[in-house]
Amino acid sequence: MAAEEKGTKNLTAITDIDRVIHEPARLLILSYLYVVESADFLFLLRQTNLTKGNLSSHLMKLEKAGYVNIKKKFVEKIPRTLLSLTKEGRKAFHEYSQRMKKIFKELPG
Amino acid sequence: MAAEEKGTKNLTAITDIDRVIHEPARLLILSYLYVVESADFLFLLRQTNLTKGNLSSHLMKLEKAGYVNIKKKFVEKIPRTLLSLTKEGRKAFHEYSQRMKKIFKELPG
DNA sequence: CAGACTAGTTTGCAATATAGACTAGTATGT
């Protein structure tokens, strides 16, 4: 390896960061979904402190990316939206996590 | 600690992520500056593969945040822009790095 | 049946990121 690449060989990985996951609000959402397997809209709303509109649009973006399943059902006449990670979403999150770990591990900070 | 907080105690840290540094393009720029101490515009341009306009605006944002020093000088009649981390920038980057490490270390991904 | 609450979506706005056009000058080829 060339001398000028020392300590920077991992930096190219930064370019390939998954932007869908990288956004803090979505990283937060995904972190919860990764842990609890399934959650409803209001649970996420309370945990994340996002506004409803904001949470809604982030979830739609995650759904569009194929990372999250949005299932709507009724529980005693009250609508409930259930969120869960898709297989893809779980994989993408794991990969993102690995990538970030690697980036910061190799950085001299 | 309450049971429902298991595995999620670190997630609040996500909310406080420094957005200036978090943006991949700037993370990349800062990573280089962190390693090499000082670099000129064209070096960063080549290393990062950003366009000139894009690099310029990111640098301005970093300068505005107080993270980067922009010094312009002439080298044999040719203008050269030298970039370096400020003390603050170095500290912020280090803190960001630590925070991210912690987040991903405690995440079950 | 009026008011308040649940559960979200739609809309509008402000900030960002990105690329392309533009400026200003230098070196090189003919």
Next chain:
DNA sequence: ACATACTAGTCTATATTGCAAACTAGTCTG
């Protein structure tokens, strides 16, 4: 001498986001 190409950026325009307030639709309660 003049044009072409290169260095070194900045400025401007646009497209995409992230975010919050307003709105929809229906349910519960006094």
